[in-house]
Amino acid sequence: MRSFFNAVDKIKPLYDVTYKIILFVCKLLLVADILITSMSVLGRYVSFVPDPSWSEEVVLTLMSYMAVLSAALAIRRGAHIRMTAFDRYLPKALINILDLVADVFIMILAFVMLIVGWKYASTIGSKGVYVSLPKLSRFWMYFPIPVAGLAMIIFELEAIYNHIKKFFIKEEAET
Numbered sequence: 001m002r003s004f005f006n007a008v009d010k011i012k013p014l015y016d017v018t019y020k021i022i023l024f025v026c027k028l029l030l031v032a033d034i035l036i037t038s039m040s041v042l043g044r045y046v047s048f049v050p051d052p053s054w055s056e057e058v059v060l061t062l063m064s065y066m067a068v069l070s071a072a073l074a075i076r077r078g079a080h081i082r083m084t085a086f087d088r089y090l091p092k093a094l095i096n097i098l099d100l101v102a103d104v105f106i107m108i109l110a111f112v113m114l115i116v117g118w119k120y121a122s123t124i125g126s127k128g129v130y131v132s133l134p135k136l137s138r139f140w141m142y143f144p145i146p147v148a149g150l151a152m153i154i155f156e157l158e159a160i161y162n163h164i165k166k167f168f169i170k171e172e173a174e175t
Contacts, residue, residue, distance in 0.1 A: 002169070005165050005169065008161065012158075015154070015155070015158050018151075018155075019073065019155075022072065022073055023073060025065075025069065026065075026066050026069050029065050029066045029069075030066060032062055033062045033063060036055050036058060036059050036062075037055070039052070040052065040055035040056070040059075053132040054130065054132040054133045056132070057130050057131065057132050058133075061144075064141070065144040065147070067144075068147070069147070069148055071148060071152070072148050072151035073155075075106065075152055076155040076158065076159075078159070082102065096163060096166050096167065099163055100163040100164070104160065106152065106156055107152075107153065107156040107157075107160065109152070110152035110156055111149065111153065112149070113145050113146065113152065114149030114150055114153065117142065117143075117144075117145030117146035117148075117149055120142045120145070121139050121142035121143045121145070121146060122139070124138075124142065125137065125138045125139040125142035125143070126138075
């Protein structure tokens with residue numbers, strides 16, 4: 001069994017690269033948010049700095065990308081919100097089972113986000129436009145949901161694998 005886990009563990013660098021790419025994208029979105037917001041605020045008070053009408057909608061869209069993608073990143077780090085008040089009173093095996101169950105439900109949510117989010121982005125989103133940018137489809141406003149769903153699925157696969165691995169590695173160590 002250990003050889004199986006060793007073979008699967010060779011995929012970990014792909015998860016690391018995926019994590020770094022998503023983190024980099026979040027950083028770029030944050031920089032863009034800061035620059036656009038700064039330009040907009042300066043444009044209100046400094047006459048030669050433009051104050052584009054589209055800045056608010058674009059900033060909100062970029063923030064929605066950052067919010068859902070950073071939630072996917074939190075899954076990888078195990079930093080998502082969870083109840084740990086009783087962990088010191090429960091057996092470790094039960095905690096591992098509860099963590100596995102929680103991750104399975106998060107995986108289900110991720111699939112819902114991917115499927116329903118894509119449906120909304122490709123139907124409702126593609127029919128509307130931004131008020132201040134009439135040539136830009138609202139698809140981009142709905143698109144963060146399926147993207148985050150996909151990222152969550154990727155990181156949940158790793159989390160669920162790690163929970164299952166804990167069960168088997170522990171059993172081999174005891175025998």
